[in-house]
Amino acid sequence: MRCEEVQDLVEALAEGDVGPRAEVGAHLRTCVHCSASLSRARQIDRRLRALPVPVPPPTFTAAVVRRTRSIRWESEQRFDWWFNTAMAIALTIIGVGVWGVMHVTGLTAVTVGTADFLGRSLPALYERVKPELGLYLTASALVIGALGVWWWLERAGEPRQTA
Numbered sequence: 672m673r674c675e676e677v678q679d680l681v682e683a684l685a686e687g688d689v690g691p692r693a694e695v696g697a698h699l700r701t702c703v704h705c706s707a708s709l710s711r712a713r714q715i716d717r718r719l720r721a722l723p724v725p726v727p728p729p730t731f732t733a734a735v736v737r738r739t740r741s742i743r744w745e746s747e748q749r750f751d752w753w754f755n756t757a758m759a760i761a762l763t764i765i766g767v768g769v770w771g772v773m774h775v776t777g778l779t780a781v782t783v784g785t786a787d788f789l790g791r792s793l794p795a796l797y798e799r800v801k802p803e804l805g806l807y808l809t810a811s812a813l814v815i816g817a818l819g820v821w822w823w824l825e826r827a828g829e830p831r832q833t834a
């Protein structure tokens with residue numbers, strides 16, 4: 672067995688994690704270098720075990736959880752800020768692009784004309800609909816109510832999900 676292989680096992684042997692294999696034992700009996708390493712590692716392990724184990728304060732776990740949550744929250748906030756900024760830039764570029772294309776093709780004039788037309792014709796439409804407005808509202812309320820009952824029955828028929 673080579674020294675490098677035994678050196679890799681020295682710490683585990685000193686801590687007792689690995690039982691001594693016959694070939695490792697044979698190498699340690701003949702190699703001064705590896706046996707010195709093992710006795711040094713055992714000495715360190717003994718001294719470490721002799722040290723008092725510090726007891727964490729009772730609030731330790733809660734403090735770690737709180738700090739972890741705060742770090743995660745900060746990272747999510749940072750991600751949200753970058754995402755929103757990127758979305759705002761993208762929407763601005765798209766808006767400018769659409770406006771540019773509309774301007775180049777002369778569509779802006781048509782759109783302004785359409786908005787102007789709607790602005791003038793909507794009040795006229797309202798005046799015409801006004802006498803029957805109560806009827807339209809009642810009919811709409813009935814349709815919405817029927818859809819609501821249908822939705823409620825559909826939901827009540829679904830099997831309950833257990834968490």
Ligand SMILES: [Zn+2]
Nearest residue numbers: 674702704705
């Ligand atoms: Zn060796």
